[in-house]
Amino acid sequence: MPIAPLFRPIDVAPAYQKVADAIEREIVNGRIKPGDPIGTEHDLVRQFGVNRSTIREGIRVLEEGGLIRRDSSRRLHACLPRYSKLASRLSRALVLHEVTFRELYEASMTLEVASIEGAVERATDENLAELDANLLRSEAVVGDPAMLAECDAEFHVLVAKASQNRVLQLAREPAAQLFYPTTEMIVTGVAEGGPRLVAAHRHLIDAIRDRDREAGVLWTRRHLQDWRRGFEKIASLDRSVEHMYMEHAQAARRR
Amino acid sequence: MPIAPLFRPIDVAPAYQKVADAIEREIVNGRIKPGDPIGTEHDLVRQFGVNRSTIREGIRVLEEGGLIRRDSSRRLHACLPRYSKLASRLSRALVLHEVTFRELYEASMTLEVASIEGAVERATDENLAELDANLLRSEAVVGDPAMLAECDAEFHVLVAKASQNRVLQLAREPAAQLFYPTTEMIVTGVAEGGPRLVAAHRHLIDAIRDRDREAGVLWTRRHLQDWRRGFEKIASLDRSVEHMYMEHAQAARRR
DNA sequence: TCTGTCCCTTTGTCCGACAAAGCTAGAGCC
DNA sequence: GGCTCTAGCTTTGTCGGACAAAGGGACAGA
Numbered sequence: 001m002p003i004a005p006l007f008r009p010i011d012v013a014p015a016y017q018k019v020a021d022a023i024e025r026e027i028v029n030g031r032i033k034p035g036d037p038i039g040t041e042h043d044l045v046r047q048f049g050v051n052r053s054t055i056r057e058g059i060r061v062l063e064e065g066g067l068i069r070r071d072s073s074r075r076l077h078a079c080l081p082r083y084s085k086l087a088s089r090l091s092r093a094l095v096l097h098e099v100t101f102r103e104l105y106e107a108s109m110t111l112e113v114a115s116i117e118g119a120v121e122r123a124t125d126e127n128l129a130e131l132d133a134n135l136l137r138s139e140a141v142v143g144d145p146a147m148l149a150e151c152d153a154e155f156h157v158l159v160a161k162a163s164q165n166r167v168l169q170l171a172r173e174p175a176a177q178l179f180y181p182t183t184e185m186i187v188t189g190v191a192e193g194g195p196r197l198v199a200a201h202r203h204l205i206d207a208i209r210d211r212d213r214e215a216g217v218l219w220t221r222r223h224l225q226d227w228r229r230g231f232e233k234i235a236s237l238d239r240s241v242e243h244m245y246m247e248h249a250q251a252a253r254r255r
Numbered sequence: 256m257p258i259a260p261l262f263r264p265i266d267v268a269p270a271y272q273k274v275a276d277a278i279e280r281e282i283v284n285g286r287i288k289p290g291d292p293i294g295t296e297h298d299l300v301r302q303f304g305v306n307r308s309t310i311r312e313g314i315r316v317l318e319e320g321g322l323i324r325r326d327s328s329r330r331l332h333a334c335l336p337r338y339s340k341l342a343s344r345l346s347r348a349l350v351l352h353e354v355t356f357r358e359l360y361e362a363s364m365t366l367e368v369a370s371i372e373g374a375v376e377r378a379t380d381e382n383l384a385e386l387d388a389n390l391l392r393s394e395a396v397v398g399d400p401a402m403l404a405e406c407d408a409e410f411h412v413l414v415a416k417a418s419q420n421r422v423l424q425l426a427r428e429p430a431a432q433l434f435y436p437t438t439e440m441i442v443t444g445v446a447e448g449g450p451r452l453v454a455a456h457r458h459l460i461d462a463i464r465d466r467d468r469e470a471g472v473l474w475t476r477r478h479l480q481d482w483r484r485g486f487e488k489i490a491s492l493d494r495s496v497e498h499m500y501m502e503h504a505q506a507a508r509r510r
Numbered sequence: 511t512c513t514g515t516c517c518c519t520t521t522g523t524c525c526g527a528c529a530a531a532g533c534t535a536g537a538g539c540c
Numbered sequence: 541g542g543c544t545c546t547a548g549c550t551t552t553g554t555c556g557g558a559c560a561a562a563g564g565g566a567c568a569g570a
Contacts, residue, residue, distance in 0.1 A: 014522060016315070028347060040551060051524045053308050060271070060315040065344060073532060074552065081348040089320065089344070090425060092283060093336040099421045107422035110369040118361070166354050167362035170345060171426040269553060295520060306555045311522090328563060329521060
């Protein structure tokens with residue numbers, strides 16, 4: 001028979017963790033709003049009654065978590081965690097877990113179709129203007145695989161943004177970040193890849209403008225299937241995401 | 256005319272960041288494998304030639320990023336970032352960005368449907384056994400909203416796991432974590448909610464076992480629509496995720 | 511063989527210090 | 541009066557050393 005639980009486990013978190021938790025609580029429950037200053041390290045030393053080294057360790061935790069940042073003058077203030085940084089963390093995790101391109105492809109097919117559906121339904125004129133601008137840039141760099149891959153990545157970010165669904169936006173980002181480097185390789189290796197990519201984007205913008213859901217879904221599928229065919233010319237879908245891709249993700253994160 | 260780039264920007268990151276980056280690089284590119292020991296703080300002091308305080312700040316960054324952990328004896332070793340922890344970070348971000356339940360619902364509809372499709376296609380006998388076990392537990396606690404909500408959350412994690420797609424698994428988790436507390440509220444408020452929930456789970460397991468994709472999708476949709484109807488009895492879908500839900504997420508993260 | 515003890519290592523925390531960079535305010539100049 | 545420039549104060553990043561608590565390991569004794 002199990003004995004009645006007389007005692008609760010004691011919370012023996014180290015001090016720096018308690019500092020981080022305390023500040024996090026204040027931010028998450030809204031008492032400290034994004035943009036509000038946190039105070040200097042010395043302030044925190046006085047408030048928490050612990051050493052500055054301890055405070056600094058707590059600050060590192062929060063900084064890495066994206067809850068606080070230092071502005072140009074290195075002063076601390078609360079902030080909204082940024083999607084791209086969070087997504088980079090996730091991408092890194094996916095790489096370490098050695099997910100396959102098949103998993104990436106399947107998940108992206110779902111997420112990008114959902115994005116376009118949302119975009120078709122809710123895109124604003126401003127969204128469309130951004131997409132048009134992106135298309136123009138893409139057309140200008142159709143011969144430059146690296147630039148084109150960058151435009152492609154941005155295009156899909158803009159489509160997700162046009163869906164007005166931030167959950168979707170965040171959910172699709174990690175997989176998209178891992179796609180990005182392969183797009184460059186594919187456009188480099190397949191001659192007609194660049195023009196096909198730009199043409200697909202054009203159809204997608206048209207579909208959004210015409211609020212034509214069918215067309216949007218259809219061209220998203222084709223676009224991704226194009227990627228897949230191109231990828232299978234250089235590697236198997238069952239290959240796991242290589243460590244080398246992290247270089248891209250790391251560079252992106254620092255930006 | 257742009258001048259030829261004679262110099263590259265100098266990297267002026269603080270030392271603790273460089274320490275963290277250096278260790279991260281070794282882990283990400285595979286030279287340090289998950290499970291490998293990192294060495295003591297003193298070792299790192301010797302290797303990097305910086306003060307222990309600096310090393311410790313770097314360690315905090317990596318620890319928060321989920322790349323290294325301390326085992327029972329507090330020794331450092333590399334590890335695979337855990338999905339639940341990453342997802343908690345994302346959930347926290349979604350709360351701070353004040354996403355609406357409508358966004359959550361729409362994204363989840365997409366992600367859960369994709370999960371069930373994958374599960375129908377690829378679930379193993381072991382996956383099914385886990386789902387069966389979960390169903391038994393759910394039936395036992397159908398009168399206890401808190402326990403039932405927990406079972407429901409676990410059920411959907413198991414379905415995603417059965418899809419064998421880790422990208423999907425990770426993508427759906429943040430939204431799912433935010434659903435969890437509302438499920439309890441709904442089951443509490445709506446009398447027939449518990450039995451309907453369990454019935455839906457039963458149909459979903461049947462669909463997976465029979466490899467009946469149509470039924471799987473249908474019952475996933477119904478299951479989520481049930482949630483939606485229940486939710487709309489207590490609040491508007493356009494309400495943003497409340498700060499109070501973070502308490503759940505925080506508790507989950509510590510586990 | 512098991513157990514209890516002692517010692518060494520490691521971590522978490524503290525104290526004090528200092529150089530570099532930012533910010534502030536007053537001096538000096540037009 | 542308004543502007544610029546400099547000196548001083550503040551803050552951060554880093555360093556060196558210190559110590560208590562906890563864990564691990566070796567070693568002696570039952």
